[in-house]
Amino acid sequence: MKVVKFGGSSLATGAQLEKVFKIVSSDPERTVVVVSAPGKRNAEDTKVTDLLINCAKQYLLFGEAPELVESIVSRYADIADELGLSNDVIDLIRSDLCQLLEGDQQDPSRYIDSIKASGEDHHAKLVAAYFRHQGADAYYVSPKDAGLFVTSEPGNAQVQPESYQNLSKLKKQQGIIIFPGFFGFNHHGDMITFSRSGSDITGSILANALKADLYENFTDVDAVYSVNPSIVSNPKEIRELTYREMRELSYAGFSVFHDEALIPAYRANIPVQIKNTNNPDAEGTTVVPKRDSTNGPVVGIASDSGFCSIYISKYLMNREIGFGRRVLQILEDDRLTYEHIPSGIDDITIILRQDQMDETIENRIMKRIKDELDADEVTVEHHIALVMVVGQAMRHNVGTTARATKALSDAQVNIEMINQGSSEVSIMFGVKEAQEKQAVHALYNAFFEKALI
Amino acid sequence: MKVVKFGGSSLATGAQLEKVFKIVSSDPERTVVVVSAPGKRNAEDTKVTDLLINCAKQYLLFGEAPELVESIVSRYADIADELGLSNDVIDLIRSDLCQLLEGDQQDPSRYIDSIKASGEDHHAKLVAAYFRHQGADAYYVSPKDAGLFVTSEPGNAQVQPESYQNLSKLKKQQGIIIFPGFFGFNHHGDMITFSRSGSDITGSILANALKADLYENFTDVDAVYSVNPSIVSNPKEIRELTYREMRELSYAGFSVFHDEALIPAYRANIPVQIKNTNNPDAEGTTVVPKRDSTNGPVVGIASDSGFCSIYISKYLMNREIGFGRRVLQILEDDRLTYEHIPSGIDDITIILRQDQMDETIENRIMKRIKDELDADEVTVEHHIALVMVVGQAMRHNVGTTARATKALSDAQVNIEMINQGSSEVSIMFGVKEAQEKQAVHALYNAFFEKALI
Structure with a gap:
């Protein structure tokens, strides 16, 4: 049924x-x-x-x-x-x-x-x-x-x-x-x-x-699109994607399907099909537990703005047991959730949604990090957009990151940060909000417009 | 004096x-x-x-x-x-x-x-x-x-x-x-x-x-080299690099100068020159607070093996306040230091040095993460090498990441993870240990052998 x-x-x-x-x-x-x-x-x-x-x-x-x-x-x-x-x-x-x-x-x-x-x-x-x-x-x-x-x-x-x-x-x-x-x-x-x-x-x-x-x-809508149609006109439709891919896409601006709503279906491995009442014969998009990746490694490009990044550097931070945990504790004390924590050897960057913080909270956080963790430098950068390349098959595809970064570089988009973990369901790029659309266009062209090798 | x-x-x-x-x-x-x-x-x-x-x-x-x-x-x-x-x-x-x-x-x-x-x-x-x-x-x-x-x-x-x-x-x-x-x-x-x-x-x-x-x-030695001479023969010497760059290089396998030793000099802004007793007329390498980047954005390629990655996924992890902090607390309870925490939306990966953990500790950590944080999946991958591209001038250079990832892709090196924070003193790539040398060669060729654009 x-x-x-x-x-x-x-x-x-x-x-x-x-x-x-x-x-x-x-x-x-x-x-x-x-x-x-x-x-x-x-x-x-x-x-x-x-x-x-x-x-x-x-x-x-x-x-x-x-x-x-x-x-x-x-x-x-x-x-x-x-x-x-x-x-x-x-x-x-x-x-x-x-x-x-x-x-x-x-x-x-x-x-x-x-x-x-x-x-x-x-x-x-x-x-x-x-x-x-x-x-x-x-x-x-x-x-x-x-x-x-x-x-x-x-x-x-x-x-x-x-x-x-x-x-x-x-x-x-x-x-x-x-x-x-x-x-x-x-x-x-x-x-x-x-x-x-x-x-x-x-x-x-x-x-x-x-x-x-x-x-x-x-x-x-006839389907979930591979990119936001308000940024790229007539984008490719997605036929099939996994729960994880759907979740990563909906995280960064895709609002076709409420992502929290996926959980009960996900837990019971029930496929979810998105269809159009006004065009029921259109194939729609199916969200499945697993998919084969015959359509290329990437299913979609998503982006969302309204992020900021807190940059913390401290010489030899890397040797301090508990530094990262204490930073996260300070955020948690103000009920802030963070998105990503890319890090160098002696610095970490915390990406979080700006709308959680007014100026008072921001100043309090910054002061606490500086004072309690004795950081050398704490700076905040506003107006960051996250652009995500999503696709579960990227894991075994050697060239995906190279293709993405080359596309951004060719489009003169400066990558503020990159985050790619072991799951490789997505690669996240942080860019300035002013360059968000440029970045999305460049990535869409690289993965959907050009013939894939 | x-x-x-x-x-x-x-x-x-x-x-x-x-x-x-x-x-x-x-x-x-x-x-x-x-x-x-x-x-x-x-x-x-x-x-x-x-x-x-x-x-x-x-x-x-x-x-x-x-x-x-x-x-x-x-x-x-x-x-x-x-x-x-x-x-x-x-x-x-x-x-x-x-x-x-x-x-x-x-x-x-x-x-x-x-x-x-x-x-x-x-x-x-x-x-x-x-x-x-x-x-x-x-x-x-x-x-x-x-x-x-x-x-x-x-x-x-x-x-x-x-x-x-x-x-x-x-x-x-x-x-x-x-x-x-x-x-x-x-x-x-x-x-x-x-x-x-x-x-x-x-x-x-x-x-x-x-x-x-x-x-x-x-x-x-005559100088600090831009890459480990046991991997690449006759590598380019580094004339000048910043404390931060030196620290990032020494972190991942460069052992010319004890990195802890830089701190007192760093705090007093005193340049440190590395010279050769057996060839005192050689220019050597100078570590300075700031440098101009006329020699290209990258000063060196470093790598080190012996890392492992713990991958944790949990659906809607992203919405759980305190998840990351609690993961780090579990590591801290066993006095483990981590290196990086790249993350997706609903997963995080923790990179740490393998030699801190025997099998007992590893199993304990894995079990605690699984049980206490109710994670959907916890897996560990051993034999990871970190390869770093280091250079303080990368910050304002649009194409560096593209160049690096293309080089790795052309050399058929699969990037297990990437980490690049706001500081952009370095970009870190996680690769399998078996591909470490291949990766270092590819990056060295891309940044030091080819004419830079």
Whole structure:
């Protein structure tokens, strides 16, 4: 069987729901459908989830938000109208939403979270009604009834281990299950959401619990591209890549698939296929545990900006036991995560995301490193971009690094740092942000445009 | 003024001492001479220091070692004979050595250390006698009288801060000071040696204390070479390099100058010149605080084997605050130092020297990482060599990395890892030990044999 997840733009209008129904009903293996809240119908539109957040906030302030409630309900009503559904489901959605809005407001973030989660929950009910209207044996399943239990952190719920066992029982049910994405319940019965794009997580958890043969993730692009299309136009599509490669790509700017969502599928070795609701015949991209590397060693070029580097030098640092550990302890004391630590003999560089540090934190860190570790020199460089060449097959390919560095050199990009560990799933280059696009272009040309030797 | 240090091979015979006298007396700035114990006279010979260690050990076992005492004293006597010196100084050396051998044996390592140190001490007295015999105003100065105080760890003495102030008073003395290298005294009056090649350290401390204009280090090679001559024949000599470059080179297999010895000179910005006693007109190599990079970005290629790499992967490692710090803590608990930590998104590789770990430690470390950090995969790879391209001017040279990686790729060397931090004093490549020489050849050819663009 297959778990199929549809994103918000795939479910934004009646016309989109018709496509979704066609896709699901064209393959009897597609028995579990995970739905998002209605997304944008056009570039200026607002997602239902965002309307819900505003609505909850207004309720917290004024105890009512009649216009927002109507605009939310009308989003569902428009779809129902378009599809010729009865008003029953819309009445149900309106009453349920109003009941939620009148709920316990003692913990505002939990209150907002439950309202936010209703976007998916209500849409699952609407989708189930539409599928039945089309003659399918489809029904809404509540995450509560199915036993999808999560931790209590709003917006960052973690699945509880027993959920997998609970959800596996859905296998016995007949027909098509319509399951709302994005949230679960804590043990007190509160709705708690996963991190943003959390419907991907729900689908992945279900795929794992049900030992699905495939987890299909329908979105609005034909495939994962080998490079960011906003930097390089018409880039090559990736047909197949490994979990590790996907993770490395999504780390540095690829946002097609929520990387945290890969974990449950990864743990159960379930392939994840990314497809386009608007073009379901396109091959899509499949994320697999292993792949052969017939398509060349590199699958993609990713980049992300907003990094900084802290450079620390101290003569004979190399002989000091515990130096590196103490540097990392100082970062940890301020809850900072670092990305990489390239090092010379007597110096180390720490690459971290700038947005974790304001000036106060930065100054405190710098002072502590200087004073407590008696460093000779501590400097920080801002506006660093990381550019990654990703491909699991690089490991056994002698020339990959040479090709990459030559491409950067030919493009007059100065490499600020390089990081390549034993895994060789990726080579990371640090460059100045001003040279990021130049670097991505150069690497894309080197690995995808030129004939590979 | 200049502090001049002579190594053991420069002081092994009377003929060598004649060269030393010529060198010192040819320049009135050479007023402080640091001497080593007599070294090897030929490839089969034994250094006096090694004879002394054996002699001390035999004394500890049997309370006497008449033959070893004679062979030690005869080394000095042969030199005195060759130079036509009176027997007075030899008698003095013999009685002093015998007195030391009858000394306190309660702490065997300290006992051996004091015997070991006498090699330099006695030779300084002999050299001073010879210089006076030649008509020079030269005299032996005892480290004790001069106030060279050190910590009490035999074979790894660290200079006490007050020594610099004490030694600075030598500046007022007239004539040529002959100062024994390799040891100082702790506050109880015990002779304690520096680490091996410690005469370099003594010279560097004196150069700092006396604010010398130059610290000349006479040895038996014309210069520091840009690559190990046992791998590449007739390599290019290095005329000038920075402390940092010297340190990076000496880290990975360059043993011309003891890198710990650079510190005192480095702290006082005193240039260090490496020259050849047997060819004093050769230009030598000068270690300086800064250099211009007119000779190309790279000064040398160094390599060293005997490393291993521990590869750790864990899905979403990157999001775990404290992961890296906890890995380093595990290493620190076993007093292990690491060299580099290249990393991917969800993996890190730790490069460390194999000789720190036996199988038991290795297994313990691996198990702790696996269990305590819940890693997905922990593997160790042995027989790794590190090959370094060193040059402070690489920082602003776009093509250096490309040139290096292309050279390795053309030579079919697989790069296991790369490490290049912000300092860019060096780029480190990890390769399999079996490919070490191949890699060094390829890099040397790329940076020194081909015309540089």
